[in-house]
Amino acid sequence: MDHTYIRDIGSHVDEEVTLKGWLYNKRSSGGIRFLLLRDGTGIIQCVVRQKDVEEATLEICDLLGQESSVIIRGTVSADERSPGGFEIAVVEGGIEAIQVTDDYPITPKEHGTAFLMDNSHLWLRSRKQWASLRVRARVIKAIRDWLDSNGFLHVDTPIFTPAAVEGTTTLFPVDYFGESVYLTQSGQLYNEANIMSFGKVYCFGPTFRAEKSKTRRHLTEFWMVEPEMAFFDLEDNMVVIEQLVEAVVKDVLSDCGEELKILDRDLTMLQKVEVPFSRIHYDEAVDRLQKSGFDFEWGGDFGSPEETELATQFDKPFFVTHYPAAIKAFYMSRDPERPECALACDLLGPEGYGELVGGSQREDNMDELMKRIEEHDLPLESFEWYLDLRKFGTVPHSGFGLGIERTVTWICGIEHLRETIAYPRMLHRFNP
Ligand code: 4AD
Ligand code: MG
Numbered sequence: 001m002d003h004t005y006i007r008d009i010g011s012h013v014d015e016e017v018t019l020k021g022w023l024y025n026k027r028s029s030g031g032i033r034f035l036l037l038r039d040g041t042g043i044i045q046c047v048v049r050q051k052d053v054e055e056a057t058l059e060i061c062d063l064l065g066q067e068s069s070v071i072i073r074g075t076v077s078a079d080e081r082s083p084g085g086f087e088i089a090v091v092e093g094g095i096e097a098i099q100v101t102d103d104y105p106i107t108p109k110e111h112g113t114a115f116l117m118d119n120s121h122l123w124l125r126s127r128k129q130w131a132s133l134r135v136r137a138r139v140i141k142a143i144r145d146w147l148d149s150n151g152f153l154h155v156d157t158p159i160f161t162p163a164a165v166e167g168t169t170t171l172f173p174v175d176y177f178g179e180s181v182y183l184t185q186s187g188q189l190y191n192e193a194n195i196m197s198f199g200k201v202y203c204f205g206p207t208f209r210a211e212k213s214k215t216r217r218h219l220t221e222f223w224m225v226e227p228e229m230a231f232f233d234l235e236d237n238m239v240v241i242e243q244l245v246e247a248v249v250k251d252v253l254s255d256c257g258e259e260l261k262i263l264d265r266d267l268t269m270l271q272k273v274e275v276p277f278s279r280i281h282y283d284e285a286v287d288r289l290q291k292s293g294f295d296f297e298w299g300g301d302f303g304s305p306e307e308t309e310l311a312t313q314f315d316k317p318f319f320v321t322h323y324p325a326a327i328k329a330f331y332m333s334r335d336p337e338r339p340e341c342a343l344a345c346d347l348l349g350p351e352g353y354g355e356l357v358g359g360s361q362r363e364d365n366m367d368e369l370m371k372r373i374e375e376h377d378l379p380l381e382s383f384e385w386y387l388d389l390r391k392f393g394t395v396p397h398s399g400f401g402l403g404i405e406r407t408v409t410w411i412c413g414i415e416h417l418r419e420t421i422a423y424p425r426m427l428h429r430f431n432p
Pocket of ligand 1: 226400402
């Protein structure tokens with residue numbers, strides 16, 4: 001490799017380097033031209049002084065429009081005033097254009113979101129997109145690092161599935177050689193089979209929900225990590241969730257300082273993320289809502305206003321447990337003392353970010369589970385293999401799903417989920 005990355009520029013002070021990248025912005029002032037170059041690893045200011053270079057270099061410089069691809073040669077100096085702390089003094093013959101472009105559609109001025117999303121293949125070159133997608137990658141790595149070093153085995157689960165996991169109203173049917181199958185809503189049921197072989201597992205992949213709602217928290221295609229553990233009860237499950245979330249936030253804080261700065265993230269909220277997280281029973285959540293003036297009855301599901309209100313009462317993520325079984329999935333175990341409640345635990349984000357994690361202890365009794373499948377009007381024949389797990393060595397077990405985009409949105413302090421995935425899929429949005 002004959003070039004240097006901007007990220008590594010600090011170890012080349014006073015040396016001449018070659019950089020390869022794209023022109024992010026340029027300006028000139030009193031005969032000096034300032035080129036902002038980005039190369040995927042960072043941004044650096046390259047200074048072209050008339051006295052240092054010949055006429056031809058100045059001419060190329062003037063032709064370059066935003067996003068022109070270029071090779072720049074120059075000397076590195078440390079300069080506290082420049083972004084990143086270093087700058088490049090371009091040397092004679094030091095600018096080579098690979099392609100000059102002058103009509104890049106996304107300019108530094110404000111654009112509407114619809115326009116930007118139509119151009120998501122270009123939008124991801126912008127600063128904030130660059131930052132949030134890098135945080136996303138770090139979040140995913142942190143999750144995998146933590147699970148891999150805490151005894152979990154990664155087992156992939158299928159995308160084409162015969163049955164619903166999370167309700168029949170959000171299924172995407174696919175024609176499978178004349179038969180109808182669905183894009184997976186969750187790998188959980190397969191995880192439940194896999195733990196009987198491996199103990200603690202996780203799947204990590206894209207999941208699909210035909211969500212017809214246009215909210216800032218819903219995608220039709222989103223990524224989820226789903227750990228599942230044999231011999232874990234609801235409390236054990238919550239301990240895993242809080243430790244995982246704490247580890248993820250700590251890794252992002254230690255490695256993504258630059259990204260969080262670009263995103264203007266208030267770090268004080270993230271620095272508070274330490275175990276243990278509060279656990280509040282659904283009864284108490286209802287009580288808190290009513291005390292805050294909400295007209296909310298026991299038995300209802302929380303929408304965004306309820307989650308946001310509860311979140312203002314906590315300064316780090318917190319659990320709501322024991323939701324009414326009637327509003328939760330068929331596979332959840334019931335509280336033996338209060339059978340109208342499920343052994344469920346949702347982790348809600350502070351600052352109004354809503355549900356980050358949904359989890360539960362699973363129903364491990366064959367008869368109970370069959371009853372639930374019938375109550376939920378699910379086709380028993382598609383669940384026969386799943387029922388086998390309650391026939392051949394059933395054990396208490398628990399697990400959860402953590403939504404990647406929800407988590408990244410919260411950590412980055414972004415308004416909308418769509419900015420945490422490069423090519424978001426939403427109602428009426430599947431291009432590019
Ligand atoms: O609460 P959910 O539906 O739970 C499950 O799918 C379980 N089977 C997981 C498990 O126990 N293995 O989804 C889990 C998480 C939510 O808390 C949320 O973070 C995210 O997935 N999520 C979505 N993210 C973006 N868009 C959507 N439409 C989402 N639906 C759920
Ligand atoms: Mg949920």
